[in-house]
Amino acid sequence: MYYVIVFQICVQQPMDNLTFTNSILLMEGLKVTSQSSQPVFILLLLTYVFTMVSNIGLIFLISTEKNLHDPMHFLFCNLPLNDILGTTVIMPRLLQDILRDTSERYISYAECVIQAYFVHVFTVACHYVLMIMAFDRYVAICNPLYKIENPFCDNASLFKLSCENVVINNVFGLVYTIVVLSMSAMCIFITYVKIATVCITSKNKTLNSKAIKTCSTHLAVYLIMYVSGATFIFLHRFPEYSDSRKLASIMFHIVPPGLNPLVYGLQTKEIKQKIVKLWCRKK
Structure with a gap:
């Protein structure tokens, strides 16, 4: 018109x-x-x-x-x-x-x-x-946008986006992860077995109480980190459990960093004394 x-x-x-x-x-x-x-x-x-x-x-x-x-x-x-x-x-x-x-x-x-x-x-x-x-x-x-099915970027997520054959990378990553987790678990296990042996054979109640107090919190943080990290890594092989993997990855990156200052900071006598002094000064 x-x-x-x-x-x-x-x-x-x-x-x-x-x-x-x-x-x-x-x-x-x-x-x-x-x-x-x-x-x-x-x-x-x-x-x-x-x-x-x-x-x-x-x-x-x-x-x-x-x-x-x-x-x-x-x-x-x-x-x-x-x-x-x-x-x-x-x-x-x-x-x-x-x-x-x-x-x-x-x-x-x-x-x-x-x-x-x-x-x-x-x-x-x-x-x-x-x-x-x-x-x-x-x-x-x-040419759709590549989707990272994770709350953050990691090697496994990037490998999934690759157009090349990444079988060697996956095998190497899996073997390396197993070696690191095994060495970590073995080291912690041997260390705590020796600590438990000393506590059982020792008659010093003060030493035993201090060891239990320190080691129990350390072991709890380690188990949270170990289980969440291992779950996060191995569930990459099972896409149907993506929600569980995301939860495990968040726990691995949030829970241990949040607990470490409480476990190692407040339980250390010198650090605790400094915090108390600073608190009293402000008051």
């Missing part, structure tokens, strides 16, 4: 130098009969109102809902903005001309240039927005 513009042109000296002498142009507009002008006007008016309300409502929804504040929806928001511009540039003037006689549909040259400019902007913007959205769909479908 467009307008045909009838230009009034006159010839000025020198010859072949054509220029506009009138700033008023005549619009041909839509050719409708007098009987059908009102139904056409009502139909176009309802279409314009629906277009404006739906596009403004969509923009309002995207701007007010925080969960829609992402790049994709902001890109999508450009489409209704452009639709409002394109419809408003054409429809009000078209509705006005429908109710006028064909010989009375005048428009100034300045208005015509402004309208032509915004029609051009609307057309180009439509193509650009739709091209960008098409490219976005292409990236999302043909």
